[in-house]
Amino acid sequence: xxxxxxxxxxxxxxxxxxxxxxxxxxxxxxxxxxxxxxxxxxxxxxxxxxxxxxxxxxxxxxxxxx
Numbered sequence: 001x002x003x004x005x006x007x008x009x010x011x012x013x014x015x016x017x018x019x020x021x022x023x024x025x026x027x028x029x030x031x032x033x034x035x036x037x038x039x040x041x042x043x044x045x046x047x048x049x050x051x052x053x054x055x056x057x058x059x060x061x062x063x064x065x066x
Contacts (some may be wrong), residue, residue: 013039 009028024039034054036047049057 009035011037011042 009030011026011028013024013026026037026039026042028035028037033048033050036049038044
């Protein structure tokens, strides 16, 4: 079980996110997992990804989709 506390994590939004209050997520890199949360519901549910799963996801974002 991962015992990293979200209060110990440094959460950040993409530099592409504006301040207009749109739909954004925040990401925090822990020692073993990458966590993702809704920027408007900071106390709400969080997703946790292994570093390899997150790396694959981010790499896929840059690829063209048909």
